[in-house]
Amino acid sequence: MSRIRLLPEILASQVAAGEVVERPASVVKELVENSIDAGARKIEVNIRRGGISLVRVVDDGCGMDRDDALLSLERHATSKIRTSADLAAIATLGFRGEALPSIASVSRFRLTTREPTAVSGTEIIVAGGRIETVRDGGEAPGTQIEVRSIFYNLPARRKFLRAENTESRNIEHQVHLQAIGHPEIAFALVRDDRIALQLPAAANLLERIRDLHGPELVERLLPIEEPSAAAKIRIHGLIGQAGVSRQTRAQQLVFVNGRAIESPVLTAALREGYHTALMKGQFPVTFLFLDLDPAAVDVNVHPAKREVRFRDPAGVREAVVEAIRKTLESGRRDWQQQFQKPVPIPSVASPLAPQPQFVEPALNYVIPSRAEGDGLHKSPDAWPTESAIDVAKSSHQFQIIGILNKLYVLMENENGLVLVDQHAAHERILFEELRRRMEEQGVPSQRLLLAQTFELAPRDAEWVERNAATLQKMGIGIEAFGQNAFKIDSLPTFLNVSDPVEFMRKVIDGLKSASNGSSALRLGEDMIAKTVCRHAVKANDPLRYLEVEKLISDLLQCDLPYCCPHGRPTMIQISHGELEKKFGRKV
Ligand code: ADP
Ligand code: MG
Numbered sequence: 001m002s003r004i005r006l007l008p009e010i011l012a013s014q015v016a017a018g019e020v021v022e023r024p025a026s027v028v029k030e031l032v033e034n035s036i037d038a039g040a041r042k043i044e045v046n047i048r049r050g051g052i053s054l055v056r057v058v059d060d061g062c063g064m065d066r067d068d069a070l071l072s073l074e075r076h077a078t079s080k081i082r083t084s085a086d087l088a089a090i091a092t093l094g095f096r097g098e099a100l101p102s103i104a105s106v107s108r109f110r111l112t113t114r115e116p117t118a119v120s121g122t123e124i125i126v127a128g129g130r131i132e133t134v135r136d137g138g139e140a141p142g143t144q145i146e147v148r149s150i151f152y153n154l155p156a157r158r159k160f161l162r163a164e165n166t167e168s169r170n171i172e173h174q175v176h177l178q179a180i181g182h183p184e185i186a187f188a189l190v191r192d193d194r195i196a197l198q199l200p201a202a203a204n205l206l207e208r209i210r211d212l213h214g215p216e217l218v219e220r221l222l223p224i225e226e227p228s229a230a231a232k233i234r235i236h237g238l239i240g241q242a243g244v245s246r247q248t249r250a251q252q253l254v255f256v257n258g259r260a261i262e263s264p265v266l267t268a269a270l271r272e273g274y275h276t277a278l279m280k281g282q283f284p285v286t287f288l289f290l291d292l293d294p295a296a297v298d299v300n301v302h303p304a305k306r307e308v309r310f311r312d313p314a315g316v317r318e319a320v321v322e323a324i325r326k327t328l329e330s331g332r333r334d335w336q337q338q339f340q341k342p343v344p345i346p347s348v349a350s351p352l353a354p355q356p357q358f359v360e361p362a363l364n365y366v367i368p369s370r371a372e373g374d375g376l377h378k379s380p381d382a383w384p385t386e387s388a389i390d391v392a393k394s395s396h397q398f399q400i401i402g403i404l405n406k407l408y409v410l411m412e413n414e415n416g417l418v419l420v421d422q423h424a425a426h427e428r429i430l431f432e433e434l435r436r437r438m439e440e441q442g443v444p445s446q447r448l449l450l451a452q453t454f455e456l457a458p459r460d461a462e463w464v465e466r467n468a469a470t471l472q473k474m475g476i477g478i479e480a481f482g483q484n485a486f487k488i489d490s491l492p493t494f495l496n497v498s499d500p501v502e503f504m505r506k507v508i509d510g511l512k513s514a515s516n517g518s519s520a521l522r523l524g525e526d527m528i529a530k531t532v533c534r535h536a537v538k539a540n541d542p543l544r545y546l547e548v549e550k551l552i553s554d555l556l557q558c559d560l561p562y563c564c565p566h567g568r569p570t571m572i573q574i575s576h577g578e579l580e581k582k583f584g585r586k587v
Pocket of ligand 1: 079
């Protein structure tokens, strides 16, 4: 007796629907993508009760004639690809020909559509996959699709829907993604009869982000633009400055050929590109676009088309890391410029010039200098008198007012007040200095009085062998000493380690997990970032005036002056405007 049967068509599409239509937000995604593919200039999304009771998408795109409208509801019916060669180089958002039949099979569905030149349009009503009505319809040119009572005929799936609010938020996120991906299209989102979002067509991405997230965010973004000939990829968009981060990935957006995607390759690349400019556990803000030959990416990986496979993932990764790094470093010029304009107001600092309460004899501020000797500032200078401050002022464009709580350097610049965390600043300076040395000649190392041998687990041993050259550059003298055994005979001079073996185990543990698969250079950076912290100026180490001045000017020379190697900010600007607001001089 034969057991195998062909699934009835409707059942088959319900199975497919499980893959494409997970929740109301997936309906919105599929319908909006269809509208974009149809060349719409304006898309309106209307939802009720989190999209569970209604999703309606109206566009002014090319519309369909009656035959196409009927065909669009058949499985695997698409106008977007014809041959398997097309599948290998997809230029549209859709291509599977599954969305409309899948959605129509799990809802009460109504489609009205009209081509711009046609006299009348078509209306089709479907319930649970069965076509009930086909007739002339007289809507405006374009397409309107209504999806009511999603999963009304599949109670098992309906149970998996979340609270209406959660579903609404998913939909909103989906509309945000599409709006960022297509600034030239006007979008509106109406939620339970209230306008939740109204975005006019924007001239460019920046304008769209400003409309969506406000001017404050835009001010903290840097344009990224990097044609990489090697990887045949163009990278563009806007990314957050160093120090701008979020607790979730909600604003870490990446588009590949106009399609919002989630990609472990790109997530790792972003993390590596930001590296020390990102606090641990935080996520960057990116509106990043990658344009590459459609044949170099496979989007036919996931039914919901959220994932892609790159033909050359390593090349893509390297290009993204480089582009981000360059962009973040270029961002420092803005900061420097703010310090290059002379302070306009007559000094308020002089009368209140830092007085002896800041002066303490300790000297812990040691920065390995770039050129001269060991760079120790042992001059017994105290906080200067007024005239000395004036001299300092004339040679620098920033003006130090004093130190708060033995930790924050207060400064004045053209825009207002600047607070610098002296500890974070020192970490950043040390970090960049050591990184520079490591790249150039390797970190100076010091021989241990007694070389020590130790054993490692086979995996750790393998890791050390693979990274021996980098460890050497970082000033760690380590070599194999038999099976899984190693000898360590030197450590970086700037370290003060009592138990080298214990230290090595920690380094290996920390670096192994942090730098999985990243470059040797990044490994060294991690190592430095992890060790530097303990050796930077402690929060309440009192500094002398000249030391503070040198600290600040060294900081401004850094590649990424505004955050420490762990991504925490080094300086905070409080503008004149903000002060005026606080004092009620301005609303
Ligand atoms: P796909 O987008 O993968 O081709 P769909 O099931 O989403 O598959 O849509 C099937 C076809 O219906 C599309 O290829 C397109 O020709 C047509 N279509 C769908 N939505 C629209 C729309 N909003 N405007 C014009 N044509 C549309
Ligand atoms: Mg589609």
